[in-house]
Structure formats: structure tokens, C-alpha cells
Amino acid sequence: MPRAKASARQRLARPPALARASDRADDISAQRDALVAEVKRLQDALGTSARFATKARDLLTRAWSKADWDGRQDLLKAAQWLVQLETIATLTRR
Numbered sequence: 001m002p003r004a005k006a007s008a009r010q011r012l013a014r015p016p017a018l019a020r021a022s023d024r025a026d027d028i029s030a031q032r033d034a035l036v037a038e039v040k041r042l043q044d045a046l047g048t049s050a051r052f053a054t055k056a057r058d059l060l061t062r063a064w065s066k067a068d069w070d071g072r073q074d075l076l077k078a079a080q081w082l083v084q085l086e087t088i089a090t091l092t093r094r
Contacts, residue, residue: 025069031076035083036060042086049093052086 039060042053056079063075 021069028069028072028076032060032064032072035076035079038083039079042083042090046086046090050086052082052089056080056082056086 035056039053039057043050043057046053059075059079059082064072067075
């Protein structure tokens, strides 16, 4: 029995695995953007004393381009941890 031709929409739709990978990449990129904004806010508020925030920025910029998506997810976790440390350090300095 001959198969019916697929519609244009069916031919152009991404396979489920690719759609999930794309969604994951979008989610990781969105998390990075939010974290970069948080780091910038901390650096603007604290200036040169924002050591942990500076290291988080380095992870999200310099190391980011060399990492695959799993590595980028690990970089996000490390940067989030550093931002939390910076926040705690800021509260204890006051």
C-alpha cells in the first residue's frame, strides 16, 4: 500500500529529540542571561570588592564558549553558587 505524502508542515517539523535539545539550549541560554544580569548588578553595587561575582562573570563569558551544553549547565551551577557566596559575603560585610 503506498504511503501518503507528508504535508509541508510535517516535513519541516523537528523530530522530538531535536525539539527537546533546542528547548534545553534555550533554557540554558535564558538562565545564563539572567545570571549575567545579576552578576552585573552585584558588580555595579560592590565595585572591585565583588570577587565572587567577577569569577562568576568569567565562567559565564570566557569558559562559556568552549563548553558543550552539559558543560554550560555545570558552569551555570558554579556561577549561581558564586553569586550566592557574593550575596552572603555582602551581607556579612555590612
